[in-house]
Amino acid sequence: MTANEDQEMELEALRSIYEGDECFKEISPVSFQFRIGDLEDSKAFMVDFTWPETYPETAPQISLDAFFNNRISPETKQQILSKMEEQVEANLGTAMMYTLFEWAKENQEALMENHRPVVTAVTLTSSSDVTTTSTAKKKEKKEQLTKAQKRRMISRTDNKGELPRGWNWVDVIK
Template structure:
């Protein structure tokens, strides 16, 4: 069999295995993603596998560069990639995408045991300690912002004291009667 025939067979198998699985995504006929773990799990990650032209004779390209994985520190990403590279070497010449995905699922806990989510912003205290901004920053209460047009309408309705004029919400009797047909009754 040629590499393309092997790829077609593996593609068909992957589609049937992961049909309806929300964790699996086929980006193209040679590129796939699988989320390892639940969305809410801080140890979850997305594994990208792309087949080169000579796959499965040569190993696939494995990546953890997705936005979802930004919370994983580089050392953990490197550990995962090196362990997956060992699996690629062991399965070279065979269809291995499913094997790699399942191996990552089975070993997720071991791969992510030293994982601590990346802190994106820190504040240094006077003693030099780093504290995450999420802890130090208090949520500021947001005031509703009015547009210029809304402010003009409010100002045009009020007098110089900021009060609404007497009868501002009264209806115009003539207009109301003309709309409702309050004319003479034909008896």
């Protein structure tokens, strides 16, 4: 079997196994994302896998660069990658995606044992800044016209949408 036939068979198997699973996402026929853990779990992480041309004979590219992983420290990411690469080396030459996904799910606690959430700085604005911007937004709201007002406006215009000359002149003679 060629590498492409192996990839097609494994892709078909992954699609059937993880159909409807919100943790698995197929980005392209050779690129996948798999979330380990629940969304609310602080120790959850997302792994990106990309198959090279010669997969499964060569190792897939593994990445933890997803935005979902921003709260994980670089040291923890490196530890996860090294342990995943050990599993890849052990399974080289075979279809390994399902094996890697299940291994990561089973060993989530061990992979995230040294996890310290990264706290990003959040700048808060004063309450006076917030109120001035909210009132400014309210003033920008466009006035809504009723159907009757729209009809009157249309009846005053010509076929080009322009008002005739003198439409707002005051009749002084009356």
